[in-house]
Amino acid sequence: MYVIGTAGHVDHGKSTLVHALTGIHPDRLAEEQRREMTIDLGFAHLTLPSGQRVSIIDVPGHERFIKNMLAGVGGIDAALLVVAADEGVMPQTVEHVHILNLLGIEQCLIVLTKCDLVDEEWLALVREDLRQRFAATPLAQAPMVAVSARSGAGLEQLTHELDRLLSRLPSRSSARGVPRLPIDRVFTVGGFGTVVTGTLLDGPLALGQEIEVQPRGLRGRVRGLQTHGQKTEQVLPGTRVAVNIGGIAVEQLQRGDVLTLPGQLTPTTLLDLRLQLVADTPMPVRQNMLLDLFVGAAEVPCRVTLLDAEELLPGEAGWVQLRLAHPIAVVRGDRCVLRIPSPSLTIGGGRIVDAHPPRHRRFRPDVIAALETLSHGTPEEVVLQALGDAPLEWGTLLRRSGLDEATAHAAWERLESDGRALRLTPGDELQAATWLISSAGWARLSATLQSLLAAYHATWPLRAGMPREELKARLGLSARVFDDVLRRATQAGVLVLDEATARLPHWTPRLSAAQQRQVDALLEAFRRQPFTPPARSEWERLGPELIGYLIDTGQLVRVNAEVLFDAAAYHRLVEWTVQTLERAGEVTVAGLRDQFGTSRKYALALLEHLDERKITRRVGDVRVKY
16 A cells, blocks of 8 residues: 655645545645635545555645645655646745655656646646756656546546556555554544554554554553554554554644554654755755754754754755754654744755764764765664664664664674674574674673773772672663673673672682781681680771671671671581481570580571571571471
8 A cells, every 4th residue: 555645836736636536525624625725634545447545645735834744745655746737836836846855755746737727838838847847856757647627637547647656666565563653643533532643654553552652652552443444453554544542642642743562662852864955945054053853744843963064055965963852753764854944944854864873073084984884884784883882682773773674684694693793692583672782892891891800809809709780880781781791791701700799700819918817817716716706896807808808708607797607617506506406396595505615695696697598497485497
């Protein structure tokens, strides 16, 4: 299925032509019918002689409603440029042609309406004028059909020409990909609730699916689907569709929002693109200029950062970054139009090459080179550029690259096979949450890991390693990817993981000669009276680092904040307790105290410690097996 859009000057007969072709009057508003002038988008549908069904979007022609026109033409496959034979080319004819060119709509058909009002000689002059005016545009070779909507002359030829035009277009229908529906109408239907309409892009939409509307982040569910007034359970890309949404109120939505699946679109306030100015724009584009951006069905004010020029003159092109006044939901590859707010006029447009860029500084060769790669590079180059240096999930990479899934998957396999990129998440299949990284990015991340651990070891030479949570914070990684990074780093021999710490592979804590003498003296004191060990005041003089070292290396065991045992003594105490429980069924503080000639303080500390370890359980004044 295809979507055709009308274009042309006000009062050149666009709506009348659509009515004559389809039997459906696209002017749905009472004011439009009273004034006989299209104000907002209108919709109709038609079955061509070949059996091909097409949707038709009728747009306003008056200059005051160009913004409404732009909301409708973003998703069309081809255009009917309507020119009244008795008037010829007019200002909005030219502006609409500029818009079609900027949006990359190359398949067009020129319709000369009201041909019953002129003679053949005048009609020939109008044809010749059109060919000359648009010789440098895709309209240069466009078929041209003269019609009269009132008499019906030429309408049959027009439908056959439409059939031939559409036969040259590739189908956009696909059962794969993520659906995007730029919303161009929002309304309610009694008994059903919120309904939105738009042209479906990229992937299928099905009844019952959970959906998300961006940039608002609202969640809902598809309660109903209609195309051309017929209920359906699934719609494919390239289709005009009405969606009945459950869970979202009509007041929460507006034109320009985008319906998609949860977690698939991230709003943005920065866009990179190559801006092409139309040749007859009345002024250059200068740094920080205020413009209005139109993309999909959305409109948003923006400021321009010129990345490779001091200013752009009419007809020139240059790399720009747009700073948007509020977030919108777009993807790489979307085409857009830019207009000056006052006087309201289309001045240029382009194709988005990065929908989530960092903020750029001007006149940076590396930035321009990266943008050129995103614009013209091979799929592998585009994937690598979108991947960057940091870990990225496959689902995010897919959206950022702007490639279809099959092309991106093939490019990834080539990158992985030749060693230019690698997976952090184990598994054979690429899932949306599979973490990936470029080989260059992994080399930098590995070097950072080694540097952080080396610095930690130098600062804390007696500690077994850096706590994992501290390492995660220093790396600035999310919890979702951190474990995958550690797993890969361990496999690569970059680090070694202990229970709660990470260290360099050959790291061993070492004592200085003076520290060794202190440690030896303390351990001797513990071994002289193993079951009545030194008090805290005696051992804390060594400082927390040395005591921590002795605990980490297993030479001392902490049972609470006040009590440490020599490791051998501790294991004897635990062994006796376990054996006594097996034999007698219970242990008392007094029994433990008397068995080892210790004091109640130490016996109680040990048993409370064993309670915490779930070896013993207190019942009254005795301990039983947990």
